[in-house]
Amino acid sequence: xxxxxxxxxxxxxxxxxxxxxxxxxxxxxxxxxxxxxxxxxxxxxxxxxxxxxxxxxxxxxxxxxxxxxxxxxxxxxxxxxxxxxxxxxxxxxxxxxxxxxxxxxxxxxxxxxxxxxxxxxxxxxxxxxxxxxxxxxxxxxxxxxxxxxxxxxxxxxxxxxxxxxxxxxxxxxxxxxxxxxxxxxxxxxxxxxxxxxxxxxxxxxxxxxxxxxxxxxxxxxxxxxxxxxxxxxxxxxxxxxxxxxxxxxxxxxxxxxxxxxxxxxxxxxxxxxxxxxxxxxxxxxxxxxxxxxxxxxxxxxxxxxxxxxx
Amino acid sequence: xxxxxxxxxxxxxxxxxxxxxxxxxxxxxxxxxxxxxxxxxxxxxxxxxxxxxxxxxxxxxxxxxxxxxxxxxxxxxxxxxxxxxxxxxxxxxxxxxxxxxxxxxxxxxxxxxxxxxxxxxxxxxxxxxxxxxxxxxxxxxxxxxxxxxxxxxxxxxxxxxxxxxxxxxxxxxxxxxxxxxxxxxxxxxxxxxxxxxxxxxxxxxxxxxxxxxxxxxxxxxxxxxxxxxxxxxxxxxxxxxxxxxxxxxxxxxxx
Numbered sequence: 001x002x003x004x005x006x007x008x009x010x011x012x013x014x015x016x017x018x019x020x021x022x023x024x025x026x027x028x029x030x031x032x033x034x035x036x037x038x039x040x041x042x043x044x045x046x047x048x049x050x051x052x053x054x055x056x057x058x059x060x061x062x063x064x065x066x067x068x069x070x071x072x073x074x075x076x077x078x079x080x081x082x083x084x085x086x087x088x089x090x091x092x093x094x095x096x097x098x099x100x101x102x103x104x105x106x107x108x109x110x111x112x113x114x115x116x117x118x119x120x121x122x123x124x125x126x127x128x129x130x131x132x133x134x135x136x137x138x139x140x141x142x143x144x145x146x147x148x149x150x151x152x153x154x155x156x157x158x159x160x161x162x163x164x165x166x167x168x169x170x171x172x173x174x175x176x177x178x179x180x181x182x183x184x185x186x187x188x189x190x191x192x193x194x195x196x197x198x199x200x201x202x203x204x205x206x207x208x209x210x211x212x213x214x215x216x217x218x219x220x221x222x223x224x225x226x227x228x229x230x231x232x233x234x235x236x237x238x239x240x241x242x243x244x245x246x247x248x249x250x251x252x253x254x255x256x257x258x259x260x261x262x263x264x265x266x267x268x269x270x271x272x273x274x275x276x277x278x279x280x281x282x283x284x285x286x287x288x289x290x291x292x293x294x295x296x297x298x299x300x301x302x303x304x305x306x307x308x309x310x
Numbered sequence: 311x312x313x314x315x316x317x318x319x320x321x322x323x324x325x326x327x328x329x330x331x332x333x334x335x336x337x338x339x340x341x342x343x344x345x346x347x348x349x350x351x352x353x354x355x356x357x358x359x360x361x362x363x364x365x366x367x368x369x370x371x372x373x374x375x376x377x378x379x380x381x382x383x384x385x386x387x388x389x390x391x392x393x394x395x396x397x398x399x400x401x402x403x404x405x406x407x408x409x410x411x412x413x414x415x416x417x418x419x420x421x422x423x424x425x426x427x428x429x430x431x432x433x434x435x436x437x438x439x440x441x442x443x444x445x446x447x448x449x450x451x452x453x454x455x456x457x458x459x460x461x462x463x464x465x466x467x468x469x470x471x472x473x474x475x476x477x478x479x480x481x482x483x484x485x486x487x488x489x490x491x492x493x494x495x496x497x498x499x500x501x502x503x504x505x506x507x508x509x510x511x512x513x514x515x516x517x518x519x520x521x522x523x524x525x526x527x528x529x530x531x532x533x534x535x536x537x538x539x540x541x542x543x544x545x546x547x548x549x550x551x552x553x554x555x556x557x558x559x560x561x562x563x564x565x
Contacts, residue, residue: 052404053404054400054403054404054562074406074408075406077404077405077406078406080404082401082404084397084400084401084404086397086563087396087397087398087400087401088396088397088398089398090327090398092326092327092330092331093323093326093327097323097326101319101320101323102405104311104316104319104320105316105405105406105407106405106406107406128330144401148405148406
């Protein structure tokens with residue numbers, strides 16, 4: 001990549017004999033929102049903390065803004081912002097004060113009020129942070145990461161544990177940052193988050209990247225369109241047109257078809273239904289999404305679920 | 311911002327945070343004053359045998375000893391592990407703020423609280439209990455305060471470094487200093503303590519700090535009142551604390 005902000009070659013990290021990261025290569029270009037997607041324990045935070053300079057690596061090459069983060073200095077920290085996975089705020093300060101405190105740490109900080117507004121906290125600017133909701137606190141976290149006007153922002157699971165409206169507000173903030181031209185490295189275990197925000201996604205499983213690409217290209221990768229409908233009670237799978245009956249999976253009357261080319265199949269199906277004079281209750285045509293790719297790539301989901309609940 | 315301006319910036323926020331936390335203000339600023347009122351009132355006219363001073367004259371330097379240690383060791387050793395486990399130190403470490411400036415802000419914060427407490431305790435002692443503020447021994451008092459405040463700040467960072475969790479912080483800190491206050495004559499007049507107890511307390515810095523402090527307040531002190539021997543022990547402990555802190559202090563939670 002011509003203008004890579006982050007460049008990683010064959011990164012490895014072991015703790016006490018356990019290999020958490022097993023040979024990762026990735027490049028993130030300037031202005032890109034890059035999502036690092038994977039279940040808990042896949043190695044996301046380990047990787048991001050190596051990129052942030054919090055952790056040393058066991059092997060491989062890492063360059064972030066042209067510098068090895070292991071030798072990060074003040075000048076480098078002036079150019080990056082971190083939203084850590086877990087970091088509480090100082091309850092005694094207000095959002096405006098917290099942002100003002102952090103503004104003092106940077107050589108050319110952004111405007112304080114404007115930054116508070118950017119994360120949607122203007123109305124809460126003078127309320128103690130202890131009184132903010134989880135979503136508001138997280139957005140203040142983003143403001144603290146942003147106040148130094150960094151070129152690169154790391155957001156480690158920025159919406160974990162949020163209710164849907166708080167997530168959406170935080171997404172709006174993150175999408176707004178991209179408009180400022182920031183490069184954003186996002187880790188998440190939410191597929192919809194990656195799909196909504198990211199230009200490019202890397203899917204991580206057991207310390208390795210198993211797929212990279214745009215959310216759309218990953219979705220297209222050999223995935224079929226899913227057609228679902230409920231079979232009218234008086235009919236049986238065998239009553240369907242032959243070609244459809246062969247492909248059909250029946251689950252308590254709910255028929256699922258996975259087809260490469262949905263248009264002719266739908267035409268045949270609807271023609272058949274009209275001819276029979278029956279409806280197709282609950283007809284649903286689903287486009288492939290990241291979730292399908294994700295489950296396919298991370299071993300059918302069984303291991304994902306086990307790891308996630310461990 | 312240059313280094314000094316940045317220290318001032320950090321100090322300003324540390325002060326704001328301190329005065330807005332009622333529990334911190336109570337334990338650091340009010341509790342020593344409450345102890346002063348109780349002890350100086352109860353023992354006001356009781357002669358401290360062997361020292362030939364009245365109770366209040368004994369307890370003003372005793373409570374000052376307590377106040378300095380509360381504002382430094384106790385405050386740092388209870389706050390820092392909590393901030394570390396909350397991920398706050400880790401977040402600060404990710405900014406361009408130099409660690410030395412962060413430390414200087416915290417120590418400055420403790421020194422200013424110490425100074426406020428010294429003034430309050432001295433003024434209350436003088437106005438209510440008629441305990442004269444030192445004049446001839448004022449330089450010795452100031453040197454003692456400076457050596458003590460720095461050394462006990464270092465010990466605060468050292469304790470913070472070895473305390474594993476947020477929950478353990480107040481317990482470990484109080485279990486360390488409270489017995490030593492009793493054994494060092496801060497609460498119980500030293501003439502009531504068996505000599506074996508004082509010998510034991512002499513291993514630790516609190517007893518020596520109190521001795522130097524008492525000499526500065528003792529009306530019988532002849533000369534300038536510098537207790538270099540005691541101050542050397544306090545400073546040695548401070549240096550030990552500094553080494554432990556530099557070696558073991560962590561910015562990241564221990565999860």
